Amino acid sequence: MNCQRLTVVGAGSWGTALAQAFSGNFNEVIIWGRDKTVLNSINKERKNKKYLPEVLLSKNIIGxxxxxxxxxxxxxxxxxxxxxxxxxxxSQVSSPIKVPIISASKGIEIKTLKLISQIILDLVDVNPELVFSLSGPSFAKEVAVGLPTAVTLAGNIGIGEQLQEILNTENFxxxxxxxxxxxxxxGAVKNVIAIATGASDGLGLGNNARASLITRGLFEMTKVAKIFGGKPETLYGLxxxxxxxxxxxxxxxxxxxxxxxxxxxxxVEEALKDVGQIVEGVKTVEALKKIQEKTDVELPISEVVYRVIYKGLSxxxxxxxxxxxxPKRETY
Incomplete structure (x- = not known):
């Protein structure tokens, strides 16, 4: 696979961080974004001053x-x-895509309950074997400054092995x-559980409560994976x-x-304003509520997060x- 140029669709903190992380593996890295001010700062100052102002970007990154x-x-x-x-x-993509396309976004579409790979296949003329998902423990700022990070790339194994060789870096x-x-x-459901653990910490409920929410939240993630046809054991990984x-x-x-x-x-409005960027779990929990109603699956943590955000539950x-x-037996 001859790869000289990488295109990143999305000029937020995550897209910019990935562009920076992979920039040493390509002759040119192109970032597409809507905000001309962001693109201008990338091109003229080698910085994304809005989302990652502290990171000096590689010279081969172009907005x-x-x-x-x-x-x-x-x-x-x-x-x-x-x-x-x-x-x-x-929906604005006008031509077939004949190269690997990797989703690095995390969430479930509210209206359709589709995953991002499914949305890509809905809208883009592309061979399904070229569609991948990249996810794992990876804060944008840490990726951008080159701190050690390990993630999962999911899709066709044969092509995935080639992408693994192309994209791997010393620190990624x-x-x-x-x-x-x-x-x-x-990648989608963990954001909802993180809202719950954050609320627990904000209430001062301690480390025991946080650990319990993480553990039972992981169980909720495996239940949702089963509904979509995924493998529960995947959720025990990165x-x-x-x-x-x-x-x-x-x-x-x-x-x-x-x-x-x-x-x-x-x-909710004050908290969103304070964070200042998109909180994906706020939207994902809407999708989980629809999944819960459609399938009767029990998702107690996601349910109360939904009620806190949308129904005024304290x-x-x-x-x-x-x-x-x-009370019930512990199941996995």
């Missing part, structure tokens, strides 16, 4: 405002835009799996447990911070609901 030009230029394409915007963005390691569904579910632990405990987690603010008494009452549930 591009024409989506189809950016996509047609890439030998590998990475999608890193907010999940609920992916359909709108990809990819493991491969064919379970794209399990990887995408892990894209599941690894990403969950990071997002539920790390100080750079937007979802955790949002939950902390709710636990401290801020309203975090204190949410705790009482979870602790007051009928």
């Amino acid at each position: 591009e405002e024409n989506l189809n030009k950016a996509i047609s230029s890439g030998d590998i394409i990475i999608i890193a835009v907010p999940t609920q915007s992916i359909r709108e963005v990809l 390691r990819l493991y491969i799996t064919e379970d794209i569904i399990g990887v995408e579910i892990g 894209a599941g447990l690894g990403d969950l632990v990071l997002t539920a405990t790390g100080e750079l987690s937007r979802n955790r911070r949002f939950g902390i603010l709710l636990g401290k008494g801020l309203s 975090p204190q009452e949410a705790v009482k609901i979870l602790m007051g549930r009928q």
Whole structure:
């Protein structure tokens, strides 16, 4: 696979971080974004001053405002835009894609309950064997500055092994799996559990409560994976447990911070404003609520997070609901 140019669709913190992380492996890295101010700062100052102002970007990273030009230029394409915007963005793609396309976004589309790989196949003329998902414990800032990171790349194993060789760097390691569904579910649902653990910490409930939420949250993630046809064991790896632990405990987690603010008494609107960037779990929990209603699956943590965000339930009452549930045997 001859790969000279990488295209990243999405000029937020995550897209920029991936562009920077992989920049040493390509002659040219193209970042597409909507915000001309961001693109100008990338091109003129080698910085994404809005989302990653502290990182000096490699000289071969170029901002591009024409989506189809950016996509047609890439030998590998990475999608890193907010999940609920992916359909709108990809509907503008006018030509078939004949190169690997990797989703690095995390979430479930609310209207359709589709995963990102499914949205890509809905909208883009591309061989399904070229569609991949990249997920795992990876804060954008740490990736951008070159701190050691390991993630999962899911999709066709043969092509995935080639991508693994092309993308691996000294500080960014990819493991491969064919379970794209399990990887995408892990990346989506962990954000909701991280809101719950953040709220618990904001209430001052201690380490025991946080650990319990992470563990039972992992079980909820495996149940959702089964519904979509993914493998529960995938959720015990980097894209599941690894990403969950990071997002539920790390100080750079937007979802955790949002939950902390709710636990401290801020309203949903105040907490979102304070975080200042998209909190993917806020949208994903809407999708989980629909999945719960459609399948009758029990997702108690996700259910109370939904009620806190959308129905006015207080975090204190949410705790009482979870602790007051009928005792049962522990299952996995």
